[in-house]
Amino acid sequence: MAAVQNVGIVGAGAAGLTAAILLADAGIQVEILEKAEAPQTLGSGITLQGNALRVLRQLGVWEQVEAKGYGFSTLGLRAPDPAGTVIAVLEDIRTGGDDLPATMGMYRPDLTAILRERAEQAGARISYGKTVTGITDDRGSVTVSTADGGSATYDLLIGADGLHSAVRKAIGIEVEPQSTGMGIWRAFVERPEEVVRTDLTYGGPCFIAGYCPTGPDTIYAYLVEKAQERKHEDGPRIMAELAAAYGGPWNEIRANLDHSARINYTWFTTHLVDGPWNRGRSVIIGDAAHSCPPTIAQGAAMAMEDAAVLAELLISADDVTETLWKEFTDRRLDRAKAVVNASVQLGQWMLDGVRDANVPGLMHSISSLVKEPA
Numbered sequence: 001m002a003a004v005q006n007v008g009i010v011g012a013g014a015a016g017l018t019a020a021i022l023l024a025d026a027g028i029q030v031e032i033l034e035k036a037e038a039p040q041t042l043g044s045g046i047t048l049q050g051n052a053l054r055v056l057r058q059l060g061v062w063e064q065v066e067a068k069g070y071g072f073s074t075l076g077l078r079a080p081d082p083a084g085t086v087i088a089v090l091e092d093i094r095t096g097g098d099d100l101p102a103t104m105g106m107y108r109p110d111l112t113a114i115l116r117e118r119a120e121q122a123g124a125r126i127s128y129g130k131t132v133t134g135i136t137d138d139r140g141s142v143t144v145s146t147a148d149g150g151s152a153t154y155d156l157l158i159g160a161d162g163l164h165s166a167v168r169k170a171i172g173i174e175v176e177p178q179s180t181g182m183g184i185w186r187a188f189v190e191r192p193e194e195v196v197r198t199d200l201t202y203g204g205p206c207f208i209a210g211y212c213p214t215g216p217d218t219i220y221a222y223l224v225e226k227a228q229e230r231k232h233e234d235g236p237r238i239m240a241e242l243a244a245a246y247g248g249p250w251n252e253i254r255a256n257l258d259h260s261a262r263i264n265y266t267w268f269t270t271h272l273v274d275g276p277w278n279r280g281r282s283v284i285i286g287d288a289a290h291s292c293p294p295t296i297a298q299g300a301a302m303a304m305e306d307a308a309v310l311a312e313l314l315i316s317a318d319d320v321t322e323t324l325w326k327e328f329t330d331r332r333l334d335r336a337k338a339v340v341n342a343s344v345q346l347g348q349w350m351l352d353g354v355r356d357a358n359v360p361g362l363m364h365s366i367s368s369l370v371k372e373p374a
Contacts, residue, residue: 015286045220050096071101080204084248
């Protein structure tokens with residue numbers, strides 16, 4: 001018998017839905033509490049590395065993801081010049097296995113919709129409009145209070161509610177995300193025919209100019225700059241100005257940056273709960289427990305790995321014990337910490353203008369780490 005029979009999950013993102021699918025498949029009752037009033041249909045792109053695809057295959061949704069997304073196994077480097085000169089095309093490490101692409105680009109709402117449908121088919125229930133306001137742990141169960149006046153009791157609570165996690169705060173973990181000093185513009189636009197992989201340009205007016213194909217007809221393009229106060233409504237103009245120095249596919253991307261393009265601006269942040277992620281029978285995973293700049297594109301992979309490992313331990317154990325929590329910490333903390341530290345280091349080298357940094361060595365070390373199963 002599994003360690004728990006009734007689990008509450010806060011947050012209907014990749015981490016929460018992954019945990020819900022695996023637990024519900026094992027016959028455990030699962031309720032997801034989502035603060036949004038309805039399923040989210042808007043968003044930008046997401047880059048999924050091979051180790052994320054490995055989890056998606058474990059969930060039984062790989063064929064659907066493959067059909068909706070755009071897989072590739074090379075990385076292009078371009079010069080910051082008007083021609084967008086290709087400097088190199090590198091083979092990426094297939095961290096999910098040789099039978100999966102190294103990388104998959106997707107429209108984020110498409111991924112969420114696939115996982116949400118799979119979770120509901122497994123028997124998980126998603127309750128919308130549920131904002132967590134309090135958590136009470138009596139050692140044998142956890143009671144969650146919500147802003148609508150409701151409450152529910154579970155054998156265990158999983159906080160998968162993102163960067164500004166209400167669960168993290170409610171269980172007394174004071175760590176909060178901090179800016180790393182960089183900001184990123186993202187635009188979801190039509191795919192130029194030339195774009196068949198992620199290409200990165202370092203230098204010019206931005207630290208990084210890049211794009212990732214997300215399907216047959218779409219990409220998300222991004223420009224990384226110093227963090228500053230920006231207005232989303234200024235996005236088309238600012239992105240076009242910043243992108244003017246970059247050639248190749250950027251010429252077509254820039255032409256599509258009108259007011260119909262979906263553009264957003266956020267700051268890079270980082271945090272890590274450097275110790276056990278649980279307090280009693282409540283535990284945080286994914287962006288609630290750790291976040292990092294997308295310089296290595298491992299955020300989604302780390303979140304889904306957290307969920308898969310936690311579900312495995314809960315299903316295989318007879319009870320929720322300190323031994324279970326120690327094994328979860330041992331399997332996840334150092335791995336997540338390495339990814340967070342490397343992601344921040346790559347950004348810091350750019351902020352500091354370090355020209356002789358061993359970027360290939362750092363990237364290879366992380367790829368080698370995450371190629372091993374979590």
